[in-house]
Amino acid sequence: MQPDSQLLLDLVKMQMPFGKYKGRILCNLPVSYLEWFNAKGFPDGKLGMLLRTIYEIKLNGLEYLLDPIKKMNQP
Numbered sequence: 881m882q883p884d885s886q887l888l889l890d891l892v893k894m895q896m897p898f899g900k901y902k903g904r905i906l907c908n909l910p911v912s913y914l915e916w917f918n919a920k921g922f923p924d925g926k927l928g929m930l931l932r933t934i935y936e937i938k939l940n941g942l943e944y945l946l947d948p949i950k951k952m953n954q955p
């Protein structure tokens with residue numbers, strides 16, 4: 881199974897729509913915030929799926945995989 885490229889693009893482009901880190905790009909959310917969601921429950925829908933994904937990426941030390949996508953999407 882290949883990774884969904886749109887999902888990875890969303891992680892480096894989509895902003896957190898609410899809360900303490902409203903406006904911050906999802907891939908730039910602190911691990912502590914993602915850990916809080918993991919304990920309390922991720923939101924439903926696409927946002928929850930993206931937050932779970934970035935949590936797993938950060939938890940497993942795989943953030944470097946997003947670097948080429950970030951560079952391609954810089955203004």
